[in-house]
Amino acid sequence: MRATEHGRREYWFMIKKNKLNSLEFFFNNNRIKPDQIMLMKGDASNRVYSRIYQNNESMILMDDQDKLNLKKFLNVSQSFLEIELSIPKIFCKDLDEGFALMEDFGDTTYTNYINKNIEYDHLYENAIDVLLRIQKGLAPNYLDYFTDKRVIEEVSIFLDWTLPFYFKGRVNQKLKNNFIDCWSEFAKVIFSKSNVITHFDFHIDNLIWLKNRKGFRRVGILDFQDALIGPPVYDLVSLLQDARRDVDEGLQKKLINKFLKENKYSMDEFKFLYDCVGAQRNTRILGVFARLKLRDNKDSYLKHMNRVWGYLKNNLQNPQLKDLHNCYSDFFPEEALHND
Numbered sequence: 001m002r003a004t005e006h007g008r009r010e011y012w013f014m015i016k017k018n019k020l021n022s023l024e025f026f027f028n029n030n031r032i033k034p035d036q037i038m039l040m041k042g043d044a045s046n047r048v049y050s051r052i053y054q055n056n057e058s059m060i061l062m063d064d065q066d067k068l069n070l071k072k073f074l075n076v077s078q079s080f081l082e083i084e085l086s087i088p089k090i091f092c093k094d095l096d097e098g099f100a101l102m103e104d105f106g107d108t109t110y111t112n113y114i115n116k117n118i119e120y121d122h123l124y125e126n127a128i129d130v131l132l133r134i135q136k137g138l139a140p141n142y143l144d145y146f147t148d149k150r151v152i153e154e155v156s157i158f159l160d161w162t163l164p165f166y167f168k169g170r171v172n173q174k175l176k177n178n179f180i181d182c183w184s185e186f187a188k189v190i191f192s193k194s195n196v197i198t199h200f201d202f203h204i205d206n207l208i209w210l211k212n213r214k215g216f217r218r219v220g221i222l223d224f225q226d227a228l229i230g231p232p233v234y235d236l237v238s239l240l241q242d243a244r245r246d247v248d249e250g251l252q253k254k255l256i257n258k259f260l261k262e263n264k265y266s267m268d269e270f271k272f273l274y275d276c277v278g279a280q281r282n283t284r285i286l287g288v289f290a291r292l293k294l295r296d297n298k299d300s301y302l303k304h305m306n307r308v309w310g311y312l313k314n315n316l317q318n319p320q321l322k323d324l325h326n327c328y329s330d331f332f333p334e335e336a337l338h339n340d
Contacts, residue, residue, distance in 0.1 A: 019063070019097075022094075022097045022099075023097075023099070026092075026094050026097060026099050026101075029094075030091070030092040030101065032052070032054060032092075032101065033054060034052045034053060034054050035053050035054055035055070036052075036053040037050050037051070037052055037053075037061075038050060038051045038053070040060075046064075046065065046066070047062060047063065047064045047069075048062075048063040048064075049061065049062055049063075050063070051104065052101065058104040059091060059101050059102065059103065059104050060088065060101070060102050060103070060104050061099065061100075061101050062099070062100045062101075062102065063098055063099060064098045064100070064225075065098045066098070067095060067096070067098060069225050070093075070095060070098055070100060070225075071095060072142070072225050072227075073100070073224070073225035074090065074093065074095075074100070075140070075142050076143075076224045076225060076227045077090060077224070079137065079140050079197075080134075080137075080221065080224065082137070083133055083134070083136070083137045084217065085130065085133065085134070085216070085217070085219075085221055086105075086210055086213060086216075086217045086218070086219060086220045086221060087220070087221050087222075087224070088102040088103035088104070088105060088220070088222070089102060089103040090102050090103075091103070105208040105210065105220040105222070106208065108208060108209045108210075108211075109204065109205055109207065109208055109209075110123055110127070110204035110205070110207040110208070110209060111204050111205050111244075111245070113209045114204065114245075121251055121254070123204075123207075123209055123219075124239070124247075124251060124255055125254075125255070125258065126215075126216060126218055126219050127202075127204075127207055127219055127239055128236075128239075128255050128258050128259055129215070129216040129219075130216050130219045130221065131199075131202065131235045131236065131239070131259070132259070132262050133216055134196075134197050134198075134199060134235070135196040135197060135198075135232055137197050139195075139196070139197055139229050140197075143197065143227060143228050143229050144228045144229070145191065145194050145228065145229045145230075146190060146191060146194040146198070146228050146229065146230040146231065146234070147191050147194075148184070148187035148188045148190070148191040149187075151183070151186075151187035151190050151191065151280055152180060152183060152184065152187050154280065154283070154284040154287075155179075155180075155183050155187075155280060155283045155284060155287075156180070156287075157284055157287030157288060157291065158283045158284065158286055158287040158331075159176050159179065159180075159287075160287065160291075161287045161288075161290040161291040161294060161295075162286045162287050162289075162290040162331075163176075163331065164290070164294065165290035165293065165294060166290075166333040167333075171330065171331070175330055175331075178327055179327045179328075179331075182323055182324055182326075182327040183280075183324070183327075185323075186276055186279075186280070186321075186324060187280075189273075189276060190231055190276060190277060190280060193231040193232070193273055194228075194229050194230045194231050195229065195231075195232070196229065196230065196231075196232050197227060197228075197229065198227060198228055198229065198230030198231070198234045198235055199221070199224050199226075199227055199235050199238070200226040200227055200228055200230065200234065200235070200238075201223050201224070201226055201238065202234075202235035202238040202239055203238050203239060203242050203243070203244070204239070204242060204244075204245065205244065206221065206222045206223045206224075207219055207220065207221065207222070208220030208221075208222065231273060231277055232263055233270070233273050233274045233277050234277050234281070236255075236256070236259055236274070237274060237277050237278045237281055238281065239255070240252050240255065240256075241278055241281070241282065241311045243285050243289075243301075243304045243307060243308050244304055244307075246307065256270075271318060272318060272320045272321075275314075275315040275316075275317075275318040275320075275321055276315075276318075276320075276321060276324075278311060278312075278314075278315040279312060279315040279316055279321060279324060282308050282309075282311045282312040282315065283312060285308050286305060286308050286309065286312070288301075289301040289302065289304065289305055289308070290305075305336075306335060306336060309332065309333075309336035310336070312328075313332070313336070316328060
């Protein structure tokens with residue numbers, strides 16, 4: 001097995017985790033003889049991805065030590081195959097060790113394509129086609145619902161991590177309690193509208209452009225292990241209020257209109273649910289990004305926080321979210337208030 005610099009890092013990573021023997025057994029048991037292993041850039045999760053080269057072909061090795069998470073990934077994979085979505089083929093797996101070896105879709109993520117091309121509206125339009133196809137699938141019984149309890153748990157991450165990050169404990173408990181009380185009513189609304197399969201992390205870093213395929217199958221889908229039964233607008237919010245990238249307002253309007261042709265909302269109904277879900281999601285993301293810095297010493301996400309504050313501020317301008325808006329009045333840091 002030949003090691004590049006990334007390969008050596010992966011090699012020592014496996015030894016540190018006492019995983020080397022398990023990995024070699026996994027390869028031998030599945031007749032895999034890697035010429036090279038390259039550790040891939042990580043994301044905000046604890047999963048580890050490596051690119052495996054064998055006979056001039058590449059595959060992706062996923063190491064997920066959350067066994068339930070891996071099992072769910074495999075279950076969702078099967079459900080998505082049944083509706084003919086483009087997801088990586090699973091060549092072999094070991095649930096006990098947390099390994100899955102799968103198809104390599106390459107490096108043409110939506111992010112990479114958009115960075116290199118002027119015209120890319122068609123990528124987003126195809127992503128809406130995929131989103132709508134996912135929503136038409138029959139909801140499997142193993143998927144959890146986006147319950148009001150979970151909604152509250154997620155916005156609580158904001159209280160636990162974002163407020164300490166900005167205010168160093170200068171927010172009193174009464175304001176925090178009022179915040180949760182206010183969210184409780186809107187959490188019930190979100191739960192009541194949770195009736196379709198939702199990817200739950202539907203942003204452009206998890207989408208791959210497969211130009212040689214046709215129709216909606218040109219969109220390769222990754223990282224779907226967090227799928228659940230959620231509101232129809234959730235994945236749309238994820239795509240258009242992308243924490244890492246601004247989406248042109250004209251393109252947003254075009255994509256929303258495309259979405260609304262298949263979802264019969266009045267514009268007021270749509271805007272209310274869109275902004276309610278957007279406020280919840282952006283609140284959670286602010287909490288997650290602050291936690292990555294304070295707990296895990298990962299600061300690469302801090303540069304996106306002002307963008308997310310901007311999304312949240314826009315969501316809370318919805319008149320139907322007036323009570324929620326008031327609950328945030330003491331929580332916006334100075335730089336977010338003046339960020340337009």
